[in-house]
Amino acid sequence: MRGSGAYAGKYAAAVAGYRVGPDYIEAHRAFVAVGADEQGGRVLGFYSLVLAPPELDLLFVADEVQGRGIGRLLVAHMQSEARAAGLDRVKVVSHLPAEDFYHRVGAVRTGTALAYPPAVPWDRPEFEFRIPSA
Numbered sequence: 001m002r003g004s005g006a007y008a009g010k011y012a013a014a015v016a017g018y019r020v021g022p023d024y025i026e027a028h029r030a031f032v033a034v035g036a037d038e039q040g041g042r043v044l045g046f047y048s049l050v051l052a053p054p055e056l057d058l059l060f061v062a063d064e065v066q067g068r069g070i071g072r073l074l075v076a077h078m079q080s081e082a083r084a085a086g087l088d089r090v091k092v093v094s095h096l097p098a099e100d101f102y103h104r105v106g107a108v109r110t111g112t113a114l115a116y117p118p119a120v121p122w123d124r125p126e127f128e129f130r131i132p133s134a
Helices: 022-027 070-084 096-104
Strands: 029-034 043-051 054-061 089-093 108-113 124-130
Touching: 029 070, 043 070, 054 070, 070 089, 070 124, 096 124
Parallel strands: 054 089
Antiparallel strands: 029 043, 043 054, 089 124, 108 124
């Protein structure tokens, strides 16, 4: 996550305090995409779904495998998990460079999350995934 090119330079402060370790995983529903064969079992991406209130907390895909559909698969998995949990919508506060991605995978822009300096000194777009029932 901290090695993501999307969080280089001025954006580094936004993830500086995040730690995805055992404590985070115990408190959140975290899912991982792991590579096979040529990827050698390496983590290619992950996301975390918070159930109450419903929110996609983190979604990352390793820089070197972006554009291969892994993010789209993670979103589809998240939607399936949300549906199974009885959710009808899931909020996501987007990182600015990820805004187009969320549009492409079907999220609807619902507003703006205001900056909270010093960690995040810029406003961010808020989206919502609407989860149709099965």
